[in-house]
Every structure is written in structure tokens, then in C-alpha cells.
Amino acid sequence: xxxxxxxxxxxxxxxxxxxxxxxxxxxxxxxxxxxxxxxxxxxxxxxxxxxxxxxxxxxxxxxxxxxxxxxxxxxxxxxxxxxxxxxx
Amino acid sequence: xxxxxxxxxxxxxxxxxxxxxxxxxxxxxxxxxxxxxxxxxxxxxxxxxxxxxxxxxxxxxxxxxxxxxxxxxxxxxxxxxxxxxxxx
Amino acid sequence: xxxxxxxxxxxxxxxxxxxxxxxxxxxxxxxxxxxxxxxxxxxxxxxxxxxxxxxxxxxxxxxxxxxxxxxxxxxxxxxxxxxxxxxx
Amino acid sequence: xxxxxxxxxxxxxxxxxxxxxxxxxxxxxxxxxxxxxxxxxxxxxxxxxxxxxxxxxxxxxxxxxxxxxxxxxxxxxxxxxxxxxxxx
Numbered sequence: 001x002x003x004x005x006x007x008x009x010x011x012x013x014x015x016x017x018x019x020x021x022x023x024x025x026x027x028x029x030x031x032x033x034x035x036x037x038x039x040x041x042x043x044x045x046x047x048x049x050x051x052x053x054x055x056x057x058x059x060x061x062x063x064x065x066x067x068x069x070x071x072x073x074x075x076x077x078x079x080x081x082x083x084x085x086x087x088x
Numbered sequence: 089x090x091x092x093x094x095x096x097x098x099x100x101x102x103x104x105x106x107x108x109x110x111x112x113x114x115x116x117x118x119x120x121x122x123x124x125x126x127x128x129x130x131x132x133x134x135x136x137x138x139x140x141x142x143x144x145x146x147x148x149x150x151x152x153x154x155x156x157x158x159x160x161x162x163x164x165x166x167x168x169x170x171x172x173x174x175x176x
Numbered sequence: 177x178x179x180x181x182x183x184x185x186x187x188x189x190x191x192x193x194x195x196x197x198x199x200x201x202x203x204x205x206x207x208x209x210x211x212x213x214x215x216x217x218x219x220x221x222x223x224x225x226x227x228x229x230x231x232x233x234x235x236x237x238x239x240x241x242x243x244x245x246x247x248x249x250x251x252x253x254x255x256x257x258x259x260x261x262x263x264x
Numbered sequence: 265x266x267x268x269x270x271x272x273x274x275x276x277x278x279x280x281x282x283x284x285x286x287x288x289x290x291x292x293x294x295x296x297x298x299x300x301x302x303x304x305x306x307x308x309x310x311x312x313x314x315x316x317x318x319x320x321x322x323x324x325x326x327x328x329x330x331x332x333x334x335x336x337x338x339x340x341x342x343x344x345x346x347x348x349x350x351x352x
Contacts, residue, residue: 006115013112020108024101027094033146034166040139041173044132048351051128055347058121059340067331076323078122079343083319085129087312087350136263143259147252155243164235167255171231175224175262182291189288196284200277203270209322210342216315217349220308227304234297254298261305 005057012050019043055082093145100138107131143170181233188226195219231258269321276314283307319346 001009020043026036066075089097108131114124154163177185196219202212242251265273284307290300330339 001115001118001121006118009115010112013108013115017105017108017112020101020105024098024105027089027097027101030089030094033089033142033150034170037139037142037146037170038173040135040142044135047128047132047135051125052344052348052351054121054125054128056340056344058125059343062121064331064336064340067328072328076320076328079323080316080320082122082125083347083350084316085126086347087316140256140260140263144252144256147255152243152248152252155240160240164232164240167235168228168232171259171262172228174259175228177291177294177297182294185291186288189284189291193281193284193288196277196281200274200281203265203273203277206265206270209265209318209326210346213315213318213322213346214349216311216318220311223304223308223311227301230297230301230304234301238297258298258301261302 001054001057001061005053009050009054012046012053016043016046016050019046051086089142089145089149093141097138097142100134100141104131104134104138107134139174177230177233177237181229185226185230188222188229192219192222192226195222227262265318265321265325269317273314273318276310276317280307280310280314283310315350 019039023036023039023043026039063075063079066072107127111124111127111131114127151163151167154160195215199212199215199219202215239251239255242248283303287300287303287307290303327339327343330336
């Protein structure tokens, strides 16, 4: 991962950790289930955005050089696995 | 939320917090992007399972009594909103 | 299903059938894979919108009366099953 | 697309067309909404599987040669767009 992508990922992970902590406090304080669920969906969306950032970086630093180096079988296999996971 | 559901939610949230912390350490230690992405997908799946637990509890403690009390417009509106969020 | 919802569902299904037919022609004519995939995603989105329409109708015609009639176990069980399917 | 992938895609599209037709008949015959919704989810799953087949073929016939030919900007841009669509 490029240093600037790594920094951005760590910043987003701090935000996600704070968000999950907020969900825990809502549960402890017996907040309305529907309001808690809206927050857990927002956490999942924030994780999806983090994944797109990491995936974009993976394309540049691993996929392109890996395919040029003749390791396309491994690289394509990993990309297909990630698509299947994202779809589920 | 029933006390036993609340306890179960808090237990799962602790697990999710630990999992997100593990992702942060993987990023800090420059682990392979594909391995990190598999972990972020697992975090999302764990959140989805937590949501199903909370939703099931919401059905029993809010949806059923709310509809019996004549507040079906609010209750159905919230359920539809949650479906739309889950689908995206 | 209310008659106007049924009509709207059938209209949307005709549109979806036409869209799937368009995808088949693209495959037959060897169109670029990425362009075909964008169309299959659009078909899935159109189906999701149809599902929300049917689900909203189901709430009014089955969920609310069913819960009032004391069949909450069946009704809630079905709603939870649909949420799980939507999430996957 | 390789000829055998094209044949397989067309076979699956015929199956999907038949499935959508079955959904239309269920709506016309006023079948239970929950049963219809389970079928529309099944159609979406069948489309997702078709997408994975087309994407795997796209990797071999376009992604790998495109990156070797120096068109990585276009190829990676398209892959990222498809990921974003799949995620939503």
C-alpha cells in the first residue's frame, strides 16, 4: 500500500472504530432498535468505502505488476474471490 | 430490547470491535491487501448477523405491539426503510 | 395484492423481460463484457425495486391484518426470512 | 468471450427468462407475495452467478491482455466501476 493510502485507511478505521463504539453505547442506553440499525448500516457502508480504497490501491501496486510478471493465475483468482465476497 | 438480546448484542459488538482492531493492525503492519479485504468482509458479515438479531427482537418488542396499538403507519414505514437500507 | 399494485408489478415485469432479452442480444452480438455486465446490474436493480413494491403491498394486505388476527409467529417468521434473503 | 462461455451464458439467460416468466404468472394468478418474493430473489441470485461467469471470462480475454498492452488505466477503471456496482 502506498504511504498516503495507508494513512487514509488508518484514518477511516479510527472513524469506523468510533462509530462501532457509538453503536455499543446506543445498545447500553436502550436506544430505539430502528435508530441503532440505521447506525450499523452506516458502519457497513463506511467499511465498503474503505474496501474500495484498498482495492484501488491493490490494483495499482499488485494487480498490474503481478500480471506483467506472469502471475495472472494467482492475481485473477484473488480478484474473482473478492468479487464473490463483495456480492454476498 | 429484551435483557438477554441486549447481552448478546454487546457480546457481538465486543467481538466486532476486536475484529476492526485486528484490521487496523494488519494495515499498520503492511499485510497483503487481499488478506485485509477478506477480514473487512468478515466484519461486515458479523455486523449483518448482529442486525438480524436486533431486527428479530424489534419484531417482537415493537412491531407486533405497535401494529396492535394502531401505529401501523409508523411501524410499516420503518420496516420498509430498513429493507431499503439492507438492500443497498 | 391490490389491483393497482398488481398492474404496476406486471408493467415492471414486462420491462424486466425486455431488459433480459436485450442482455441476450448483447451476448449473441459479442458486445463488450463490461457493457453487458452494466446491463445485468441494471436488471438486478430493477428487480430490487419491484421487490420493494411487492413488499410494501404485502405489509398492508398481509402483515398488518395477520398480526391483528394473532398470526404474528408466521408473519414475523416470513419477514425475517425475506430480510435474510435481501441481505445476501 | 470464448465460444463455450458464450454458449453457457445464453443457456443461463434462457433459464433466467423462463424464471422471470414464472414470476409474471405467479403475479397474474395472485399467488402469495412471500412466495413470489422468494422467486425474485432466486432470479437475482441466478443473474449474480451469470455475472461471475462473464467476469471470469473478461479477466482472461480482456484484463490480462489489456494490462500487458499498457491499457491498465482503462482496464483498472472498468474493474473498479464493476466492483462499485456489485457492492450496491
